[in-house]
Amino acid sequence: MRDKENRPDGVIQLLPRLFGPLSPAGILVGAVLFAVSLTPSMVPRGPEIQGALGGLVFAIGYAAAYVVRSGVYWLGVQPAFRPSRVQIYAIYALALMICGFGLWMGTEWQNSIRVVWGLPELDGFATTFVVAIALAVAALLIFAGRLFELLAAKWYRRTARYLPPRVARGVGLLLALGIFWAVIDGIAFRFALRTIDTTSRIADLVIPPDLAPPTDADTPGSAASLIAWEDLGRWGRGYVISGPDRAEIAAFWEEPARQPIRVYVGLTASGTVEERAKLAFDELVRVGGFERKYLVIATPTGSGWLDPGAMNTLEYITRGDVATVAIQYSYLSSPMSVIIDPENGLAESRALFDLIYGHWTAQPPTNRPRLYLHGLSLGAFLSQETVPLLNMFGDPFHGALWTGSPFLSDMWRMVQDRRHPDSPAWRPKFGNGSLIRTANQDGGLERFEAPWGPIRLVFLQYGSDPIVFFDYSLAWRRPDWLRANRAPDLGPDMRWVPLVTMLQVGFDMAVAVGTLGYGHDYAARHYIPAWAETLEPAGWTPEIEARLIDHLRDLTPR
The missing domain is CATH 3.40.50 (Rossmann fold)
Incomplete structure (x- = not known):
């Protein structure tokens, strides 16, 4: 009975940790990476892809700032100062200005690729759509990160009874990683894969009514063929x-x-x-x-x-x-x-x-x-x-x-x-x-x-x-193809940024087809x-x- 009575209070105590205020440092780092993600890459990006990419890199920047702060605390180093409320608001305003600048330049950056590809220039950047998708993706990832933090803290408290504090913290982190990986890989990823595979399989079996089997005996699928039409x-x-x-x-x-x-x-x-x-x-x-x-x-x-x-x-x-x-x-x-x-x-x-x-x-x-x-x-x-x-x-x-x-x-x-x-x-x-x-x-x-x-x-x-030139080393090293002697179909304004360029080119692979003679459309x-x-x-x-x-x-x- 006592556990049941305490359970609502426990849930209420968890809510501030799940939905509490965001770290000002994390928001600032995330905003910088979001703005950088708007810079041109290998292929033109639509608002859906750009929004997803922006939300992802914002969450990565936020997480990076959190990891640095946690590492400093773990080493026993106390912060030199704590920002005042005014300073926090100033950080928020600076983050908004950085994001706004990136969105303002977004049209020009995307047009730098479109001009090279011979595509019509954009009049606008669908800013509202990009921001909405980016916010949704970033919020989802940050929420998942906080769930991970709570899970790691729970396992830390359980193992701290038997292990030294730092060892227990490491064990809790590893157990939380194992649980998250099992959920993502064993449930979400495999379910999505099965869904895509099943959908593609059904589409592969459908034969349009106006598509008749060939009558030429030398054509596969004909009556004389060893291979059935279906x-x-x-x-x-x-x-x-x-x-x-x-x-x-x-x-x-x-x-x-x-x-x-x-x-x-x-x-x-x-x-x-x-x-x-x-x-x-x-x-x-x-x-x-x-x-x-x-x-x-x-x-x-x-x-x-x-x-x-x-x-x-x-x-x-x-x-x-x-x-x-x-x-x-x-x-x-x-x-x-x-x-x-x-x-x-x-x-x-x-x-x-x-x-x-x-x-x-x-x-x-x-x-x-x-x-x-x-x-x-x-x-x-x-x-x-x-x-x-x-x-x-x-x-x-x-x-x-x-x-x-x-x-x-x-x-x-x-x-x-x-x-x-x-x-x-x-x-x-x-x-x-x-x-x-x-x-x-x-x-x-x-x-x-x-x-x-x-x-x-x-x-x-x-x-x-991008399917030809993607490489994981883009995260830490500028590729040779992005130096002075560039391919004529590569936008002149593309710049290498650690980690961000790898993510940009990775997203480019999903939209590399659609413009004949460029990208992955030969x-x-x-x-x-x-x-x-x-x-x-x-x-x-x-x-x-x-x-x-x-x-x-x-x-x-x-």
Whole structure:
């Protein structure tokens, strides 16, 4: 009975600690970081993203000030002075002025990126919306921090009966961390992940009523195919029935062309990795993929999407004499897959490559297609991880075009780290150019004197692509790509700020698609010279390249 009577008083005593006044020092530090977060980064940010970012960095600044103060008290150092009420109000006013200045400059800062990208300039910054979202995010995070503090204090009081005070405080902190991590990772994060995955899975299964299965026997999903129409997935169904046909390619070249082959296996086609790879291989054999001049193993993005800008240009350049094969390995988008499980899909990629490469090497060199690899975003990373380069120099494949290689790619990082000192990080020059060359919107593939070797590896990346250039070291070190020699599509007003820049670029990854030719949205006009360099098609000239770029100028990614 006594516990029940004391419980309301205990709750009342907790309320001031949960909803009490905020630390003036924390508000000031948070305001500075909030204002800095409004400065431009790699891509233009909308008010929703900007508000979430601002609220996050404000809470981080507030927490940093709290941790410093707690550390000083823990060391037994008493503060030199306590601010008066007037001084506290002055700190609040200064914090408001700092935030106001950042919001006032926000439009100009965002326009500095939009001008470079050729986008219309903003007239305003949706200040009220940004502030509302930032306040909500910051309040939620600060409230969570206070709950954490109360939990740590509770465990401290319990363990202080048996342990020295400082040891008990450390134990209480570790126990509170364990409980919070279990709640966040085991409940909130996994629930959100399951929800996203389930939603994406349902969307992948839905077949629009006006989308009929193909009638051509050589197309996956047809009655003659080994792969059922419903097992191609949302992106697979659209992929196999789209793209240029024989007549369109022939009209461009003004001479006969072949019908390109597109083979795709969805995630629901079979229960195991090996079965899906074998199904794709068998379908490729059935439709005559090994009888074409070019054979491309394409690794899609996290959701299973293949960029029409890459696939259509490939088929035009090869005059339709090409077969492409791909397997879906996830329902999640590439940014989500990179965060959750970047190696998801590696088994599919390896299984498919091993089957195709094994069959390819068993054929006479004079009677087999030229073998290439391709991947975009997470697909580029998986494609690179698939290839055992050191084990195949005796009978190498012919090359690869990897677009938008994500920051977690060891091969891409190696190219950057070992580049020529006179080349920028956003378009590195590697070795003598006989194995690896890199390009962006302004070219770069022609900067070598040494001829290509037996393998041509081409990297295509934009200097404004946050998925390519994100790195956790942005929190404490200025990157090379943000120094004097910058990419032409990177805003001139972007500055490196410890921690804040890492968070800015991290948020940029979520909104890097939407402006064709910038960020993580790659355009057909930039794929064309990259594919031409990779494939080395006979009779290719700058005039043909320019004509194809003009022919596909209206091609959009989706």
